[in-house]
Amino acid sequence: MGQTTAEKIFAAHLRDEPFPGTKVIDIDRVLCHEITTPVAIADLEARGKDRVFDNTKIKAVIDHVTPAKDSKTALQAKMLRDWAHRHDIKDFFDVGRNGVCHAIFPEKGYIRPGFTVIMGDSHTCTHGAFGAFAAGIGTTDLEVGMLKGVCAFREPKTIRINLNGKLPAGVYAKDAILFVIGQIGVNGATDRVIEFHGSVVEAMSMESRMTLCNMAIEAGGTSGICQPDAVTVDYLWPFISGEFASKKAALTEYGKWCADADAAYEKVLDFDMSQIGPQVTYGYKPDCVKPVAEMVGTPVDQVYIGSCTNGRLEDLRIAAKILKGKKIVDSVRGIVSPATPQVFQDALKEGIIDIFMQAGFCVTNPTCGACLGMSNGVLSDGEVCASTTNRNFAGRMGKGGMVHLMSPATAAATALAGSIALAKP
Amino acid sequence: MKKIFGGPVLCLDRSDINTDEIIPAKYLTEVTKEALKPYILEDLSLDGFDAKGAPLKNAQVIVTRGNFGCGSSREHAPWVFEVNNIHTIIAESYARIFRQNMFNCGMLAIELPKAQIDTLVDMAKGGALVVSVDLPAQRISATADGREESFSFELSPFDKALVEAGGWVEFADARY
Numbered sequence: 001m002g003q004t005t006a007e008k009i010f011a012a013h014l015r016d017e018p019f020p021g022t023k024v025i026d027i028d029r030v031l032c033h034e035i036t037t038p039v040a041i042a043d044l045e046a047r048g049k050d051r052v053f054d055n056t057k058i059k060a061v062i063d064h065v066t067p068a069k070d071s072k073t074a075l076q077a078k079m080l081r082d083w084a085h086r087h088d089i090k091d092f093f094d095v096g097r098n099g100v101c102h103a104i105f106p107e108k109g110y111i112r113p114g115f116t117v118i119m120g121d122s123h124t125c126t127h128g129a130f131g132a133f134a135a136g137i138g139t140t141d142l143e144v145g146m147l148k149g150v151c152a153f154r155e156p157k158t159i160r161i162n163l164n165g166k167l168p169a170g171v172y173a174k175d176a177i178l179f180v181i182g183q184i185g186v187n188g189a190t191d192r193v194i195e196f197h198g199s200v201v202e203a204m205s206m207e208s209r210m211t212l213c214n215m216a217i218e219a220g221g222t223s224g225i226c227q228p229d230a231v232t233v234d235y236l237w238p239f240i241s242g243e244f245a246s247k248k249a250a251l252t253e254y255g256k257w258c259a260d261a262d263a264a265y266e267k268v269l270d271f272d273m274s275q276i277g278p279q280v281t282y283g284y285k286p287d288c289v290k291p292v293a294e295m296v297g298t299p300v301d302q303v304y305i306g307s308c309t310n311g312r313l314e315d316l317r318i319a320a321k322i323l324k325g326k327k328i329v330d331s332v333r334g335i336v337s338p339a340t341p342q343v344f345q346d347a348l349k350e351g352i353i354d355i356f357m358q359a360g361f362c363v364t365n366p367t368c369g370a371c372l373g374m375s376n377g378v379l380s381d382g383e384v385c386a387s388t389t390n391r392n393f394a395g396r397m398g399k400g401g402m403v404h405l406m407s408p409a410t411a412a413a414t415a416l417a418g419s420i421a422l423a424k425p
Numbered sequence: 426m427k428k429i430f431g432g433p434v435l436c437l438d439r440s441d442i443n444t445d446e447i448i449p450a451k452y453l454t455e456v457t458k459e460a461l462k463p464y465i466l467e468d469l470s471l472d473g474f475d476a477k478g479a480p481l482k483n484a485q486v487i488v489t490r491g492n493f494g495c496g497s498s499r500e501h502a503p504w505v506f507e508v509n510n511i512h513t514i515i516a517e518s519y520a521r522i523f524r525q526n527m528f529n530c531g532m533l534a535i536e537l538p539k540a541q542i543d544t545l546v547d548m549a550k551g552g553a554l555v556v557s558v559d560l561p562a563q564r565i566s567a568t569a570d571g572r573e574e575s576f577s578f579e580l581s582p583f584d585k586a587l588v589e590a591g592g593w594v595e596f597a598d599a600r601y
Contacts, residue, residue, distance in 0.1 A: 017581045021581065022581065022583040024601070042457075047598075138503075138525065140530060141592060143594055186494065374450060
């Protein structure tokens, strides 16, 4: 019997099976940010165990509220900063070099096929785009990860989702994942790994695959996983060219993490993606999804383009193409937050930032900020935001606020119209 | 802190209660568990629920529906229950991370089938519901207004070990 990608990764990383069905695995990347890590640091100090298992496998970034907005967020940043310096964590990203965790860590080449990745952040599933097992965990799991380099999971069961056909023009990875979540529901993949397959995924860039995997958690998924292929190797090549004689050699090596043809899945779901249009959420759960066509004309107060879901260069390019030479309506506040300094710089060089500013957008520094109602675009009671982020929970971007999740293209078109709109092809 | 399992129950009769409802993100700037205490369930959308009311203040057990704790990985969600002396949650099902966080903190996330949750919710409508937990026997007993029901629940050996050890840090530190 063949194995799924997650089964292969678990087998290669198995440290212990303390009880049947409980797998304790070695972790290749323990990622940290300033919201969930400080309590772990304080607890380790209180226990007299202020140590790290390997300062090269731990990466840290200040990203959620940065630069600090008040004394409390300044303290969180300071606790992470002091700890990173104390343990000589080389890959630590502070103000000026920091970006949204799930954008900056892949961009630096830290995530590889076959890796195990944990972070105290639910959207850690993003990194599965590289053929890794990447899971969001809580602070206690993070603490043990930092100290011991291990984490416990139940035997992973995998749902295979085949995205067949070809996405129509103007339909993007965000629309694809919103559609899937709408079909399977907010707990359609709880405690399961989602393996994404099919011609749609094969045709996607790494950025798009990250958007796809990013929202696996919104269906309850532990990790979203794409199969490593030539696209993966091309993306990683600047970081791995010293390790492999050729891209072909890298592909052969990484290919061993691909699921076997006779792997056993708990469920296999097929979706024909050729017929779907742009998608948008309408309620307070990410599975409340409709075609944009059915929501056209819904007024919005703010448009937000950014986040670990859709704040990468590809996303900004798509939005800028729609905004070029146009102005957003006066009734809308447009906010764009490039997810990393690299994205920001590249967007500047390409003239994308200029397009956003000419259109009337506010450009913020890279941060999670508004996505979870922390800073840089929090909503007031009764306000509506068209957003490229990942959660539409009641009050998510500010108490009493409403969030409609959508692609960067739909967000840009909405900013121009002042109400939810379809981007013109 | 010694965990107390069982006690007076508050029913939250809704599915998909997410971590933003349990503890809004704006309070994640706190760096101690205790500081979270006043903000428990502040943004919960549920008819008739009062986050500042006596039923929540007196509760030591939450009974709820499916996919409880979905959304963020924030352990602030179990912590806000912990510092409010709610160490037992009984639900139809949980989001994976929330459930693991509960056991990692040495707390109990009990799963019961829908019919039994229906019974508990029904009992709570008739009077003050109190649940006692027999951990070794893996049974809960519920009483309200003279009515009594008892249900067994499943715990994996790992879940049990975490509760007995007091959490994952204690377990892992002794073993790895």
